[in-house]
Amino acid sequence: MVLGNPLTMVLPFYLRLTWIFLASIVTQLVFMTFLCIHHMFTCAVDDYFTSGSSINPSERTYPEEMIQSGISTIDVMNSIARGQKIPLFSAAGLPHNEIAAQICRQAGLVKRLEKSDNLLEDDGEDNFAIVFAAMGVNMETAQFFKRDFEENGSMERVTLFLNLANDPTIERIITPRIALTTAEYLAYECGKHVLVILTDMSSYADALREVSAAREEVPGRRGYPGYMYTDLATIYERAGRIEGRKGSITQIPILTMPNDDITHPTPDLTGYITEGQIYIDRQLHNRQIYPPINVLPSLSRLMKSAIGEGMTRRDxxxxxxxxxxxxxxxxxxxxxxxxxxxxxxxxxxxxxxxxxxxxxxxxxxxxxxxxxxxxxxxxxxxxxxxxxxxxxxxxxxxxxxxxxxxxxxxx
Structure with a gap:
């Protein structure tokens, strides 16, 4: 048996390791170069965190111009400004899901195209997007939204987040924050005017109460945590417009009032934070009037900055x-x-x-x-x-x- 030189046997092995090492380095360099180029020409998603934060008041610009819902009682009497947050107050058994789906189908931008009193709908659909987040909904409701968006072409401009009633509670806490992070990316990096619809914020508040009870925190009014006002504000205050950015985030949170009680903590605290409300009325619904929006208790506090000559019509x-x-x-x-x-x-x-x-x-x-x-x-x-x-x-x-x-x- 003849043994070869040990050096000649070991050297090829180390050469192979060296080539493998160099190849891995080159691969990583190519990959990092691709990421840098991609980062230069696209939006920087990694700069956004799920938890997010409220907009710095000094960086805000006043909400102006109108988002058109396609519903007369909203557009004429409770006009929604770009960057506004205005909730939809509903209750069990009322058609808030149908109204939300209708807004997703019909919503768009309005702008003046000529100096006369004739205004036309803005056909720049690329400049408008919708982020829809459903929390704690049953399977039937989730299928309704998904089917409606797909059949009517809304899915092309809708980013859809669905949290089912049998999903973990913590996902219900995260869902609106993920939706708003997506909206911030579309608005402030891609320059879109984004409409965010959150339903049902009452399910979110119940999930917050459940987590608070599990942590054995001191309960507040009706068992909800004492910090619920602050927690809701971290969601609602992410709507708005930022100075120097083209896009905007407009919020329509939908919440169901238990027993039609508008003094319940969830609608009560929501009303303090937001800029008005759209009230869905049970009496109108019982009379087969759709959408059953009662204009008398409804209010849009920023309507004056969204309408008038140059934005809608002078009258x-x-x-x-x-x-x-x-x-x-x-x-x-x-x-x-x-x-x-x-x-x-x-x-x-x-x-x-x-x-x-x-x-x-x-x-x-x-x-x-x-x-x-x-x-x-x-x-x-x-x-x-x-x-x-x-x-x-x-x-x-x-x-x-x-x-x-x-x-x-x-x-």
Whole structure:
């Protein structure tokens, strides 16, 4: 048996190790170079954390311009500004899921395209996106959202997060934060105007209470943790616009009020943090009016900065004020009619009753697949206001009446 030189046997082995080592280094260098190039030409996702943080007040810019929902009662009387946070107050058995799906189908941007009073819907769909997060929903509701988005083409612009009722509780805590982190990426890095819909925030609050009880923390009102206001603020205050960035984040959190109780901690604290509310009414729902949005308790605190000449139409604010006034008077007349009877009412009172009925049946009522842009909704509002003679439209200036009162809606 002849043995070879040990050096000649070991040397090829070390050479192979050296080549493998060098090849791995080259591979890593190529991969890192690719990542650097990719980072230069795309958005830096790694800069965003799931937990996120509220926007620095000194970096905020005031929400302006309007996001169009396609629903008349929202667009005309509770207009939503880009960067606003406005909740949808609902309750068990009411069609808040259907309204949320309808907003996802119809929502878009509005901008002025010409100097005249004709405005057109912004067709730049690439500049608008929706982030939808459902928390604690059952399988039927999850399938409804997914199927509706897929069948109606909404999925092309919707980022969908679904947390089922049988999923771990901690996932319910994380879901809205992941959704908002995605929205921040789309808004502040990609320059999109993002609409974030969160449903159901009551399920989120219940999950927060469950985690707090497991940690044996001192409970607050109705068993919810004492820090729930702060926790909700960390979610809601991530909406807004940042100076120097093109995009915006608009929030519509949906919450169900237990036993229709608006004083429940979840809607109560939400109302303190957000900038208004849209109220879904059970009485309107029982009368088969969809969407059953009650405009009297509803409010958009930032509406004034989202409407008017240059953003929607110059008559928008005056029309909204007049609709509110006439609807409120109509409700009072309806209550008086129940006491004294219709025969005791004046001719002016009868006009308000006629307006009340047509307002609810033609303006508030709207098909689930009936899209109305802001201009169609304003023209419809003028059709209803023409029930009254000009002298009863006290909240509309004479110049605006001269321009719109006698105008045909088709013009």
């Amino acid at each position: 928008h604010s005056d029309v909204s004020n007049q609709l509110y006034a006439n609807y409120a008077i109509g409700k009072d007349v309806q209550a008086m009619k129940a006491v004294v009877g219709e025969e005791a009412l004046s001719s002016e009172d009868l006009l308000y009753l006629e307006f009340l009925d047509k307002f609810e049946r033609k303006f508030v009522a709207q098909g689930a697949y009936d899209t109305r842009n802001i201009f169609q909704s304003l023209d419809l509002a003028w059709t209803l206001l023409r029930i009254f003679p000009r002298e009863l439209l006290h909240r509309i200036p004479a110049k605006t009446l001269e321009q719109y009162y006698g105008r045909d809606a088709s013009n």
